[in-house]
Amino acid sequence: MSQNSVVPNTFLYTFNYAEEEEHLCKLEVRSLFRANLHAFILESRMNVDPSRSPFIKGKIEVLFKGDTLEDLLKKVEAMPAWNSTYKVIGINYRDIDPLDKIGFEERKAIARQVGCLIPGVANLHHPEIVFSITKLKGKWYFGCYSENQGIWLIHQQKPHNYSTALNTRVARALVNIAVPELTGVKVIDPCCGIGTVLVEGLSMGVNITGSDNNPLVMKGIRNNLAHFDLSGPVFLRDIRDITEMYDVAIIDMPYNLCSVVSDKEKFEMLQCARRFAKKMVVVTTENIDEILNEVGFEIVDRCEVKKGKFIRQIIVCC
Numbered sequence: 001m002s003q004n005s006v007v008p009n010t011f012l013y014t015f016n017y018a019e020e021e022e023h024l025c026k027l028e029v030r031s032l033f034r035a036n037l038h039a040f041i042l043e044s045r046m047n048v049d050p051s052r053s054p055f056i057k058g059k060i061e062v063l064f065k066g067d068t069l070e071d072l073l074k075k076v077e078a079m080p081a082w083n084s085t086y087k088v089i090g091i092n093y094r095d096i097d098p099l100d101k102i103g104f105e106e107r108k109a110i111a112r113q114v115g116c117l118i119p120g121v122a123n124l125h126h127p128e129i130v131f132s133i134t135k136l137k138g139k140w141y142f143g144c145y146s147e148n149q150g151i152w153l154i155h156q157q158k159p160h161n162y163s164t165a166l167n168t169r170v171a172r173a174l175v176n177i178a179v180p181e182l183t184g185v186k187v188i189d190p191c192c193g194i195g196t197v198l199v200e201g202l203s204m205g206v207n208i209t210g211s212d213n214n215p216l217v218m219k220g221i222r223n224n225l226a227h228f229d230l231s232g233p234v235f236l237r238d239i240r241d242i243t244e245m246y247d248v249a250i251i252d253m254p255y256n257l258c259s260v261v262s263d264k265e266k267f268e269m270l271q272c273a274r275r276f277a278k279k280m281v282v283v284t285t286e287n288i289d290e291i292l293n294e295v296g297f298e299i300v301d302r303c304e305v306k307k308g309k310f311i312r313q314i315i316v317c318c
């Protein structure tokens with residue numbers, strides 16, 4: 001961007017989620033952007049890689065904004081020359097206000113009009129930069145567009161899995177909720193199971209450690225990480241044996257018939273987490289509010305994730 005002396009000062013994010021994922025998406029947005037999502041598009045000054053989230057469809061790095069299309073076209077025409085090849089697309093976001101909706105043929109015509117004004121070399125098939133134009137609340141926006149690469153979809157193909165493990169979409173959102181700022185944060189998943197959260201965290205560059213007290217899963221965890229060329233510390237140990245301090249703990253509480261955990265054991269697990277973590281994001285199928293309060297955690301945000309009649313709670317604690 002700097003080579004062209006045009007720097008984005010705001011970003012537009014388009015979102016897409018299934019009905020049962022709405023509350024999870026909105027919790028992730030509150031964590032990543034410190035904002036509330038009221039529609040399927042968000043304007044923010046925060047620059048977030050769209051591939052971090054399973055719910056962000058794309059991002060527009062806004063270069064120009066105009067009250068009218070004509071106003072925007074003048075700004076595009078006056079922009080410095082681009083050294084990279086480009087193409088222009090018109091975008092409508094999901095559930096768009098009818099007053100902002102641009103018909104298909106009109107979008108194509110406007111994209112051609114804008115493309116002719118950009119000083120540079122167009123390439124419709126293999127452009128180095130994709131520009132986009134859209135309309136939001138009566139205003140026109142123009143900028144560089146990047147799409148979500150759907151990395152978590154690739155992670156669905158890990159060689160080892162549990163039928164009760166979190167799916168990769170939920171796991172990736174969970175990491176974003178726990179670690180909105182990637183740098184300088186030390187994270188642990190002390191009950192990491194087969195490593196679904198570890199894979200998502202490490203693929204985003206999170207400094208995350210995994211541990212589990214089940215020796216049968218160790219080989220599977222390491223194979224899963226190696227399958228995606230990822231590496232990170234993984235230890236065979238009980239949560240009670242963790243002595244290092246961490247900024248955040250991510251805990252998916254055991255819940256299936258093979259992992260029956262008593263109230264006393266839940267208390268001990270969460271009491272241990274309180275000892276070694278400043279913040280915790282916990283996934284549970286049961287009401288553990290009273291236990292969280294007893295061990296000294298304060299609930300600061302939460303949501304439910306439904307899959308049919310099966311409900312998980314995601315609770316953010318400090």
